Amino acid sequence: MRTLTFAQALNEALKQEMRRDPTIYVAGEDVGVYGGIFGVTAGLLGEFGEDRVRDTPITESAIIGSAVGAAAAGLRPVVELMFIDFIGVALDQLYNQAAKIKYMFGGKARLPIVLRTTCGAGMCAAAQHSQSLEAWMMHIPGLKVVVPSTPYDAKGLLITAIRDDNPVVFIEHKMLYGTEGEVPEEPYTIPFGQADIKREGTDVTVVATMAMVHKALSAAEELAREGVSVEVVDPRTLTPLDMETIINSVKKTRRLVVVHEAVKHGGAGGEIVASVAEEAFDYLDAPPKRVAAPFTPVPFSPVLEQAFIPSVEKIVAAVKEVVA
Amino acid sequence: MSIDTEKLLWMYTNMLTIRRFEEKVAELFAVGKIPGFVHLYIGEEAVATGVCAHLRKDDYITSTHRGHGHLISKGGDLKLMMAELFGKRSGYCKGKGGSMHIADVDLGILGANGIVGGGPPIATGAALAAKYKGTGQVAVCFLGDGASNQGTFHEGVNLASIWKLPAIFVVENNMYGISLPQTRSMRVQDIADRAAAYDIPGFVVDGNDVIAVYEAAGEAIRRAREGEGPALIECKTYRHRGHFEGDPMAYRTREEEEMWKAKDPIARFESKLMEMGVLTEAKAKEINDSIVARVQEAVRFAEESPWPAPEELLQDVYTVAA
DSSP states (O other): OOEEEHHHHHHHHHHHHHHHOTTEEEEETTOSTTOOTTSTTTTHHHHHOTTTEEEOOSOHHHHHHHHHHHHHTTOEEEEEESOGGGGGGTHIIIIIIITTHHHHTTTOOOOOOEEEEEEOOSSSOOTTSSOOOHHHHHTSTTOEEEOOOSHHHHHHHHHHHHHOSSOEEEEEEGGGTTOEEEOOSSOOOOOTTOOEEEEOOSSEEEEEOTHHHHHHHHHHHHHHHTTOOEEEEEOSEEETTOHHHHHHHHHHHOOEEEEEEEESTTOHHHHHHHHHHHHHGGGOSSOOEEEEEOSSOOOSSHHHHHHHSOOHHHHHHHHHHHHO | OOOOHHHHHHHHHHHHHHHHHHHHHHHHHHTTSSOSOOOOOTTOHHHHHHHHTTOOTTOEEEOOSSOHHHHHHTTOOHHHHHHHHHTOTTSTTTTSSOGGGOOBGGGTBOOOOSSTTOHHHHHHHHHHHHHHHTOOOOEEEEEETTGGGSHHHHHHHHHHHHTTOSEEEEEEEOSEETTEEGGGTOSOSOGGGGGGGGTOOEEEEETTOHHHHHHHHHHHHHHHHTTOOOEEEEEEOOOSSOSSTTOOOTTSOHHHHHHHHTTOHHHHHHHHHHHHTSOOHHHHHHHHHHHHHHHHHHHHHHHHSOOOOGGGGGSSSSOOOO
């Protein structure tokens, strides 16, 4: 099969869906001529024109809020928030409007919105362009939260997101854009709430998201050489969250490590560990562990930033602790 | 602008419907039959009426926390509204929204809104959809003087302006953001002056004169439908009651209130219609009696409707694929 980068896979999903459904439009900062700051919307303007590929001013509240109004009025907006860090200036339109309107209206509104955004550290972009805020998003009833880790998942999940009738926050880790993988040419969907076992193993379950999936896989490779068999589970969506796959894996391995790049305190890992404790406590042979960033803003200096991002070494160490 | 008799009487009836509905809401709130917060529109009826008189059923509006008047003017059903205010299952939102979130998407009502300034970006989006689909629809955003200081107002109007969308922003300037007078929340006297920042027309209107509102809105909506882009209409008005029911109103004088009550939009319009020979005492009584009966029917409907079942709490969070 041919390979694409993560960014190309997303781009292909957008193009194929826009060809299929004329009610889909793309809007955001620099999504037109520039093609998106990370290139994900490259070529869309040329193919679909200015009505469907709309450069917006720097106006995050209006980018998200106009998507709410347009979706309520029958369109399927796919809007881009250049960095998830910028959600602060626009959060009301997402969590008080987009997420709640269906419920507040007694179920009568349909809001098919995809909010694509980027997260993550690794580019020395410092504290306001590097955060991982997915836990904020998964705390809001009414939103779906997608966290792809591979080009294959990125394409299938984005197509699912676009076809979903709910507001979906689609989070792309910026360090994954250049990663390559096999991606089918035809459009395909990946159901939300279906975790993917990225590597099978028997001794410990490592649940990891986005860029951390790849570090978990590296750790698993290293640990395999030492005779430890690691199962790597990628939830792929945090809302809905496929706890069934995670719990079944834990029942098999009897040990759990959760890895994410977001700060540990209040992170998705707490939710996953708590759910395992509620549902499968008796299966655990060791206390679960979380490998996540420390409770600090993301620092600028490459040395500090690398100290902030969970490393393969830290994952290996955590696994060794739970299997000891 | 000449207005036919039928339209004049519709406007009169609509204003009086809002007034009678809300007087009943105040009464029911006072005796504990309506839970939560209630923000009444009494005194401002000419604004929603004069604007919505031009709207088609498929046009959109976004409303505010003070939204009953907008809903009634856009065709909202009194029974479903009252039941929603009671928190009953038969209400517009099955009891999940209440006064601040009443909506009827089928009538283009994209919701009252509990967030001051929540509406402008949403109205801009609805206007974008109208332009995108080429339907000739417009989107009207009702907002208050206070909301015009929010960033979302600037962002929504600016985007509507640069994209030349059929959006009309109607500022109901009732002079106070809860307790803070307009003079202490902005330097401009006329909020319509802010239209210049977006290179769109700004109209200042006596918001207690339904004909004046009707004329300004007519021009703004005509422009929008014909592809000339958004407009800003500032309607100077006054809420007779507090910000919400129970507001002690220590921030304004009884003299000021009396001065504005003397300019009551309904009484003014009624005199005018009688002068014009469009309305008689007998006809006015007939209209009023009919409204009172409809409001009573709405109350009876709300009272007799069942509560939601507790398990309904879990429904309608997400749209489930068919």
